[in-house]
Amino acid sequence: EVQLVESGGDLVQPGRSLxxxxxxxxxxxxxxxxxxxxxxPGKGLEWVGFITSKTYDETTxxxxxxxxxxxxxxxxxxxxxxxxxxxxxxxxxxxYYCTRGxxxxxxxxxxxxxxxxx
Amino acid sequence: xxxxxxxxxxxSLSPGERATLSCRATxxxxxxxxxxxxxxxxxxxxxxxxxxxxxxxxxxxxxxxSGSGTDFTLTISRLEPEDxxxxxxxxxxxxxxxxxxxxxxxxxx
Numbered sequence: 001e002v003q004l005v006e007s008g009g010d011l012v013q014p015g016r017s018l019x020x021x022x023x024x025x026x027x028x029x030x031x032x033x034x035x036x037x038x039x040x041p042g043k044g045l046e047w048v049g050f051i052t053s054k055t056y057d058e059t060t061x062x063x064x065x066x067x068x069x070x071x072x073x074x075x076x077x078x079x080x081x082x083x084x085x086x087x088x089x090x091x092x093x094x095x096y097y098c099t100r101g102x103x104x105x106x107x108x109x110x111x112x113x114x115x116x117x118x
Numbered sequence: 119x120x121x122x123x124x125x126x127x128x129x130s131l132s133p134g135e136r137a138t139l140s141c142r143a144t145x146x147x148x149x150x151x152x153x154x155x156x157x158x159x160x161x162x163x164x165x166x167x168x169x170x171x172x173x174x175x176x177x178x179x180x181x182x183x184s185g186s187g188t189d190f191t192l193t194i195s196r197l198e199p200e201d202x203x204x205x206x207x208x209x210x211x212x213x214x215x216x217x218x219x220x221x222x223x224x225x226x227x
Contacts, residue, residue: 037163044206044218044220045155045163045206045208045218045221046218047208047214047215047217047218050214061214063215064215103151103210103214103216104165104168105153105155105163105208106165106174106175108162108164109162110161111162
């Protein structure tokens, strides 16, 4: 069974950093791109960014709202993808989902909550 | 950036009725790269439809997608109790950013 499990969400102050993890199982992790999608409380879905597989050079791309502040990486030996979030803002407060795919999201984790507040 | 507008915001229907959800794009979605997701309360979204009209694995055939260009539709032929949820469209045409509609809530009348 395909599983994606996010972790690392927390309450942080504006300007601080946080790293989220996505641990995958049930499929050949290295063959797939991974994406992060977030959902602010009571709001809709927003694509954050993706990382492709090693076959495609682990290419990354990001939404304009996070470009330059967020970085996605992966460790295929551990089946983990990461979302490094720097210079956090109050508007980054959201439930962050890890998803399989880089443009079409066929599996989702349950999300990890990031709250940015002073 | 392609902006997707979904209508209506809320659809109030009874089990057994037909639901028709609309998603309109600000520019043509090339190759009909348009997907639909279902999100039940407190759960992660689930992929229903991709390529505008292809059902994802395990999705019942009461769900169907149609449309092209800038206008797309998700139809649920006969609502089951488990279908009451929020539905999002998403485009993945050309190049990022991928964008989602704001969602349509299907609620029990």
